[in-house]
Amino acid sequence: MGARNSLPAALGPTFAVRDALAAGVGAGRLRGADLERPFHGIRARDRAAASEDPWGTRRAEIRWLATALAPRLRRDQFFSHETAAAIWGAPLYGDGPIELHVSVMGRGAVARRRGVRGHRAHPDSARIRAVRGLPVASFATMWAMLGADLTRDQLVAVGDFGCRVWRDGVNRPDPGREPLTTREQLAAAMNASRRHGGARLREAHPLIRTDAWSPRETTTRLILLAAGLPEPELNRDVFDAFGGFLACVDMSYPAFKVAVEYQGQLHGQQYARDIERIERLRADGWIVIQVTADTIRYPNVVVRRVREALLTRGWRPTS
Structure with missing residues (x-):
């Protein structure tokens, strides 16, 4: 020993x-x-531990592998694509065997190694940052690179994550913290060169918002917009007529007092707090539509419930 x-x-x-x-x-x-x-x-040493969240497990494994490979990278090489997304903490969508994505800047030799997928980046269209002590594509560069691999909606979710503005509010974490990127930086990276998946990037960019807090919220919002429903306000603090705080609502239509809440896997005290929060909203006259991972598999159900709630409160389609 x-x-x-x-x-x-x-x-x-x-x-x-x-x-x-x-x-x-x-x-x-x-x-x-x-x-x-x-x-x-x-x-x-210290291999990444498994997590109940499969995406958390994949993210931790990618970070562990990237940390292991980092000593062998040349000065002109950096982590990119899904590997950079994992290091930044962004949503992940890969489900196959893990390959580390390593890009080389300029004319250097493309990485060739078991378990590594090599790419070439042009200095005019790529920026490198140090994240967790690792050389990584900037968030905007990474997002633009992912146009080749992700769907439009997945690109919106990654963009939402990076552009989140950490605003002041009741019990909100890290107010004033800088976002990882901005919509302007994403647009600049998207337009810096001809990108694989450029059409998807251009479709996704106008849909990115600065107040989305989770990929599932993003998916729900995009389902509602695709069905022609009005765009909800995101993560709005709601107060009663006396100024008492009721809740921060995932998605809401304040003029109609309709709220849409995405509920993840809740346990213990968090479950109790969410029940109390929803009951406060309902007591104040709000209709609360709850969406879960099972519900979101059936977009027509989500749309029907939200549409009926809005119609009940006087909303009428414009066309």
Whole structure:
């Protein structure tokens, strides 16, 4: 057991074999069963733990692999596409085996390695940032790159995540925190060069908003808009006639007192708080439509419920 504790702390959780050998670690120790071999010439400890959320598990695994590969990247290489999305914390949509996406800036050699998908980026159309200590495509660059892989609605969800403005409000987290990107930056990245999936990017960009808080909320909003319903206000703080705070509502039509709430998997105290929040709204005269992961599989059901609520409150289609 003593040998397992002999790795120099300076090597960190992931390290190159050459660095370990230079630090005096023996070749036998580098074959230890407690060390992972994510890539040739790389050893790693502390593999990402599984999560109840499959997207959380995929995101953590991508980040772990990227951290392991980072010591072998050249100065002109950086993580891009889905790999960059995972590092930024953006919504993910891949469901196959994980490949790390590595782009090279300019004329350098494209990455070729097992488990790595190489790309070439032009200096005029790509920007690099340091995120979690890793070289990563800027959020706007990453979003534009994903036009080749994601649907329009998925691109809207990623854009919503990046453009979220952290506003002041009742019990809101991190007011004043800078958004990861802006709609203007997304447009600049989209138009910086001819992009694979450029048509989808151009369709998605006008639908991106600054007040969406989750991909499921984005999906629900896009379902309502596609059906010709009016666009709801997003994450609005609602107060009663006496100024008492009732709730921050995912999507709402204040003029008609109709609210649309996306409910994830709720447990314990969060479940109790959400029930109380909805009951406060209903007591104040709001119609609350609740949408779940099961409901969203049937867009016509979501549309019918919201349409009927709006019609009940006096809304009329304009055409």
